[in-house]
Amino acid sequence: MATVRELQVTFDCAEPVRLARFWCEVLGYVVPPGQDEAAVEGGGDDAPEDQPGGAVCVDPTGAGPRLYFQRVPEGKVVKNRVHLDVRAGTGLVGAERLATLEAEGARLVALGATRVRLLPADDEEESCLVMQDVEGNEFCLD
Incomplete structure (x- = not known):
């Protein structure tokens, strides 16, 4: 059995x-302790293109995954092969x-997200909203 x-x-x-700031707002995540408010690791947003910068946000409860x-x-050129599902309507029908x-x-559009389309409920699935984050990465509100 795997660990x-x-x-x-x-x-x-x-x-x-x-x-990172966008996803902190979406998920209620925070910048990890010990990092400045910008959560910059490496070069940051002002770094030259050949110097990778990075930012981190974490679930303050420790339950969710770290985002880097x-x-x-x-x-970005094509549709994501993996995307996040933000579970806003769990248990609702x-x-x-x-x-x-x-x-x-x-709320997310006000933060900079883009609404792509509504996938309406059918015989098998409940409704879902397809969205894009501030850089065009697809995610679902379900």
């Missing part, structure tokens, strides 16, 4: 600090679920 290990989710990005945002020189997702989607 449970800690999980870190790493995002390639152009502006690590900006993306690393600067890469290339931009129908109109109540949809209202909760819409309210959370509006």
Whole structure:
């Protein structure tokens, strides 16, 4: 049997600090103790493109994975192969679920997210909102 290990989710990005701040707001995460408010490791957002900078945010309860945002020189070209599902409507169904997702989607748009589309409920799945973060990475509100 495998040993449970800690999980870190790493995002390639152009502006690590900006993306880390966005996801801290989305998830209620924080900058780890001992780092300045910008959560910069390495070169930061002002570093030359050949110097990777990075930013970190963590779940203050310790339950969720650490998120690391690393600067890469290339931009995002195609749809993510992996994405985060932000579980805003867990346990809710129908109109109540949809209202909760819409309210959370509006909050995230105010933070810089983009609403892509609503996937309406069907016979198998409840409603889900497809969104993009401030750098165009897809995620779902479900």
